[in-house]
Amino acid sequence: MEEDTGALPLKDDFSRWYNEILWRAEIMDVRYPVKGLYVWYPHGFAIRKRAYQILRELLDRDHQETLFPLLVPENEFMKEAEHIRGFENEVYWVTHGGRNRLDVPLALRPTSETAIYPMYALWIRSHADLPLKLYQVVNTFRYETKHTRPLIRLREITSFKEAHTAHATWEEAERQVQAAVELYREFYRQLGIPVIVSRRPEWDKFPGADYTMAVDTVMPDGKTLQIGTVHHLGSNFSKTYDITYEDANGEQQYVHQTCYGISERSIAALISVHGDDRGLVLPPAAAPLEAVIVPILIGKRGQEVLAAAEALLCDLQDAGYRVHLDTRDIRPGAKYYYWELRGVPVRLEIGPRDIDAGAVVAVTRLGGRTTIGRGKVVEGVRSVLDRFADEIRTRADQEMARRIRIVDSMEEAAEAVRSGVAVLSWCGSPGCAGSIEETTDASILGSGSRSPHITLADQPCIVCGEPGTTTLIARTY
Amino acid sequence: MEEDTGALPLKDDFSRWYNEILWRAEIMDVRYPVKGLYVWYPHGFAIRKRAYQILRELLDRDHQETLFPLLVPENEFMKEAEHIRGFENEVYWVTHGGRNRLDVPLALRPTSETAIYPMYALWIRSHADLPLKLYQVVNTFRYETKHTRPLIRLREITSFKEAHTAHATWEEAERQVQAAVELYREFYRQLGIPVIVSRRPEWDKFPGADYTMAVDTVMPDGKTLQIGTVHHLGSNFSKTYDITYEDANGEQQYVHQTCYGISERSIAALISVHGDDRGLVLPPAAAPLEAVIVPILIGKRGQEVLAAAEALLCDLQDAGYRVHLDTRDIRPGAKYYYWELRGVPVRLEIGPRDIDAGAVVAVTRLGGRTTIGRGKVVEGVRSVLDRFADEIRTRADQEMARRIRIVDSMEEAAEAVRSGVAVLSWCGSPGCAGSIEETTDASILGSGSRSPHITLADQPCIVCGEPGTTTLIARTY
Numbered sequence: 009m010e011e012d013t014g015a016l017p018l019k020d021d022f023s024r025w026y027n028e029i030l031w032r033a034e035i036m037d038v039r040y041p042v043k044g045l046y047v048w049y050p051h052g053f054a055i056r057k058r059a060y061q062i063l064r065e066l067l068d069r070d071h072q073e074t075l076f077p078l079l080v081p082e083n084e085f086m087k088e089a090e091h092i093r094g095f096e097n098e099v100y101w102v103t104h105g106g107r108n109r110l111d112v113p114l115a116l117r118p119t120s121e122t123a124i125y126p127m128y129a130l131w132i133r134s135h136a137d138l139p140l141k142l143y144q145v146v147n148t149f150r151y152e153t154k155h156t157r158p159l160i161r162l163r164e165i166t167s168f169k170e171a172h173t174a175h176a177t178w179e180e181a182e183r184q185v186q187a188a189v190e191l192y193r194e195f196y197r198q199l200g201i202p203v204i205v206s207r208r209p210e211w212d213k214f215p216g217a218d219y220t221m222a223v224d225t226v227m228p229d230g231k232t233l234q235i236g237t238v239h240h241l242g243s244n245f246s247k248t249y250d251i252t253y254e255d256a257n258g259e260q261q262y263v264h265q266t267c268y269g270i271s272e273r274s275i276a277a278l279i280s281v282h283g284d285d286r287g288l289v290l291p292p293a294a295a296p297l298e299a300v301i302v303p304i305l306i307g308k309r310g311q312e313v314l315a316a317a318e319a320l321l322c323d324l325q326d327a328g329y330r331v332h333l334d335t336r337d338i339r340p341g342a343k344y345y346y347w348e349l350r351g352v353p354v355r356l357e358i359g360p361r362d363i364d365a366g367a368v369v370a371v372t373r374l375g376g377r378t379t380i381g382r383g384k385v386v387e388g389v390r391s392v393l394d395r396f397a398d399e400i401r402t403r404a405d406q407e408m409a410r411r412i413r414i415v416d417s418m419e420e421a422a423e424a425v426r427s428g429v430a431v432l433s434w435c436g437s438p439g440c441a442g443s444i445e446e447t448t449d450a451s452i453l454g455s456g457s458r459s460p461h462i463t464l465a466d467q468p469c470i471v472c473g474e475p476g477t478t479t480l481i482a483r484t485y
Numbered sequence: 486m487e488e489d490t491g492a493l494p495l496k497d498d499f500s501r502w503y504n505e506i507l508w509r510a511e512i513m514d515v516r517y518p519v520k521g522l523y524v525w526y527p528h529g530f531a532i533r534k535r536a537y538q539i540l541r542e543l544l545d546r547d548h549q550e551t552l553f554p555l556l557v558p559e560n561e562f563m564k565e566a567e568h569i570r571g572f573e574n575e576v577y578w579v580t581h582g583g584r585n586r587l588d589v590p591l592a593l594r595p596t597s598e599t600a601i602y603p604m605y606a607l608w609i610r611s612h613a614d615l616p617l618k619l620y621q622v623v624n625t626f627r628y629e630t631k632h633t634r635p636l637i638r639l640r641e642i643t644s645f646k647e648a649h650t651a652h653a654t655w656e657e658a659e660r661q662v663q664a665a666v667e668l669y670r671e672f673y674r675q676l677g678i679p680v681i682v683s684r685r686p687e688w689d690k691f692p693g694a695d696y697t698m699a700v701d702t703v704m705p706d707g708k709t710l711q712i713g714t715v716h717h718l719g720s721n722f723s724k725t726y727d728i729t730y731e732d733a734n735g736e737q738q739y740v741h742q743t744c745y746g747i748s749e750r751s752i753a754a755l756i757s758v759h760g761d762d763r764g765l766v767l768p769p770a771a772a773p774l775e776a777v778i779v780p781i782l783i784g785k786r787g788q789e790v791l792a793a794a795e796a797l798l799c800d801l802q803d804a805g806y807r808v809h810l811d812t813r814d815i816r817p818g819a820k821y822y823y824w825e826l827r828g829v830p831v832r833l834e835i836g837p838r839d840i841d842a843g844a845v846v847a848v849t850r851l852g853g854r855t856t857i858g859r860g861k862v863v864e865g866v867r868s869v870l871d872r873f874a875d876e877i878r879t880r881a882d883q884e885m886a887r888r889i890r891i892v893d894s895m896e897e898a899a900e901a902v903r904s905g906v907a908v909l910s911w912c913g914s915p916g917c918a919g920s921i922e923e924t925t926d927a928s929i930l931g932s933g934s935r936s937p938h939i940t941l942a943d944q945p946c947i948v949c950g951e952p953g954t955t956t957l958i959a960r961t962y
Contacts, residue, residue: 050549072527077641081519097583105628106574151582164554
């Protein structure tokens with residue numbers, strides 16, 4: 009729907025690259041006439057559907073999908089004091105229906121604890137109802153006053169996957185926190201996106217939580233992007249909403265809860281981590297099209313090539329591939345450019361010489377060429393796609409490793425956060441955190457991270473010398 | 486999450502039956518603390534997902550899925566005068582973000598013309614961009630002041646599938662109206678739901694449309710439920726939003742548009758048309774589980790039966806069936822009751838005698854028994870499911886036929902609408918419509934219906950004797 013005019017900026021100029029690739033690769037249109045609200049183009053939405061299908065399949069193993077209302081009445085919303093303080097400046101309020109003022113203002117959910125937990129109070133009766141693990145994929149709203157940015161900082165988060173679980177004990181809920189972290193790791197592994205998991209400092213935890221684990225990735229400009237959070241809610245909400253179960257002894261007990269979310273920031277990470285100067289680079293699992301066939305229709309054998317390309321299309325479709333045959337009347341080079349921009353993992357070229365050789369040429373989005381015998385094309389394309397998925401995952405892992413630096417001094421830390429994450433030891437005190445954040449002009453991301461890239465053992469605090477914990481420092485989105 | 490206490494009311498007592506089956510079969514919970522907003526239970530949501538998957542597959546043949554924002558700024562919303570008059574009393578308004586009053590109030594979309602068409606004005610440039618056929622599945626909002634009812638009359642329509650197309654000419658748009666009607670017919674055919682398609686009278690068309698085609702079904706209480714609409718918008722919106730294309734002669738022309746929608750009323754119809762005194766009856770295509778295996782674990786051969794049931798489960802899962810093995814420690818009869826209430830199409834019983842006979846007993850939700858040889862179980866279950874789908878479709882068609890009556894007099898019409906639809910001829914004048922509606926205490930549904938059940942040729946108007954058109958009269962939801 010848009011003409012490709014001019015070239016994509018280089019990815020080194022990340023902010024411009026990001027803004028341009030969104031419309032050039034037909035991910036989002038930013039011209040909707042309200043700040044912070046954007047339109048998903050069909051191609052962007054198709055990528056979102058693929059990614060969320062992976063997420064749903066992981067969740068569906070032991071969660072159930074459900075759907076709760078968007079509108080939360082003010083009285084329910086205002087029940088949990090700490091939670092409200094965290095959100096009250098960000099909530100959109102519906103005050104009128106038609107020409108009438110509503111008796112009770114309705115909040116557009118910024119997140120759904122206050123919509124879901126009154127129902128959990130009705131649904132949970134006995135220990136046999138536990139654990140309860142539900143999720144929904146919904147639009148949520150934040151009245152962001154900061155600079156908004158497509159997929160990253162939005163007023164309508166269109167694709168919030170939020171899971172809410174209830175358990176008999178605090179320890180069971182803690183195990184669920186770990187399970188959720190592992191689920192998110194697996195989700196991002198399938199997308200080839202490297203992540204760091206850490207425990208957020210007290211002042212940065214979810215309002216109403218006992219603690220928050222966060223999943224971050226490092227963006228090409230060295231800033232970290234939070235792309236998943238997992239919260240241990242303890243019994244804070246169950247006490248507010250009176251969610252109890254009868255235990256084996258017939259006593260009423262408060263449930264212990266967790267909640268965890270992922271939004272379309274996962275798509276922002278997918279675009280940013282893998283993309284390059286020529287456009288999107290999609291892992292096959294998230295690609296609406298795994299392969300595109302470009303027939304080389306030159307010379308007199310055009311009809312023959314077209315027929316061969318159509319036969320190839322049929323064979324691959326029958327084998328279950330998502331594949332498209334590009335028969336447009338434009339030069340092959342223009343087609344290459346078009347599909348590279350949109351991130352299709354593999355291009356299959358077939359021309360007169362390939363027909364004569366009984367072969368098809370597969371070129372990956374990163375330029376790797378493989379000649380596949382026509383008779384083995386179904387297995388051959390699978391193998392090319394699998395290797396390509398490994399290649400971009402490895403490439404992203406190496407990039408992440410390059411951006412994480414163990415530092416010995418505040419000066420080194422200040423240097424390291426300009427291109428990524430600094431790893432140091434910190435005692436946990438807000439005072440020392442203030443020092444670190446001021447000197448580095450960056451934030452305490454979190455502690456207790458386990459990752460092959462973060463090999464620092466706990467050492468004395470870099471500021472005060474008291475016993476410290478391995479801690480990540482970064483500039484954040 | 487709920488105990489099954491007491492029995493479902495008889496379906497003849499339809500209104501009570503409907504309200505009770507919603508929670509007993511775990512479709513929706515109506516206890517959410519805002520009028521007209523409901524919670525989807527996982528089982529209800531799983532049915533909704535199946536049905537919408539069918540709808541998406543039909544649309545994806547030549548439409549693309551997309552996603553537009555929920556919030557529409559007042560100035561865009563207020564542009565199309567006729568459209569606004571149709572919705573202004575039903576629109577929810579967001580007036581505050583945090584503690585701030587918004588400069589421009591934001592409407593929660595009641596439908597998305599006013600959100601989508603400003604973008605179409607940017608996207609459509611030339612005839613090469615046409616036809617444009619997009620759809621989205623979204624939540625929409627209506628401040629209903631009438632009696633609300635789950636899935637039928639809602640304040641949050643959680644599952645509005647709306648398609649919006651643009652064409653070069655009025656005639657092309659008209660062909661799209663026909664294509665959309667056929668698409669909806671096919672959708673409902675796959676769900677086994679019989680429909681009547683008719684053209685709504687002028688005063689009942691979509692605000693801003695040239696005309697509206699509607700898809701209705703007849704509910705068990707004889708009232709019709711509108712379960713799909715298709716609107717020819719002409720160039721009414723393209724003139725308001727300035728959506729033009731350059732034709733082959735280089736002239737700017739307004740596009741001609743259509744839009745068409747289906748909501749979770751499709752699920753209300755699915756439940757109501759097929760359900761019976763024992764609970765839901767789901768067509769296999771929309772059933773989260775196609776089959777449930779109930780092992781008959783009596784006597785000494787319990788372990789052997791369980792092993793046989795597990796082997797059966799594996800075979801059916803490997804063959805792609807959605808199937809569950811119910812190993813709960815309760816009586817088989819209680820399991821039958823449980824799964825019948827939830828509408829599972831086929832129950833597979835396997836006990837010691839079946840093992841000895843090398844067979845499995847399949848019992849459909851309507852009671853049909855088939856003994857399938859264990860070696861042919863994969864094909865056997867497919868055949869049972871296919872016959873069951875035909876059986877419930879035929880049953881629903883016959884019920885529909887029974888409820889449509891061609892009438893010769895107003896007295897007969899008044900009688901016919903008490904149990905369904907009266908078919909008569911009407912001249913098209915509002916005066917005669919008023920007479921008909923007053924005498925029958927029912928509404929003009931629409932005209933120009935093509936259906937094997939509606940065989941009346943156009944005759945003189947039943948009121949004034951002027952030339953008339955075959956017209957449907959019914960009490961409506």
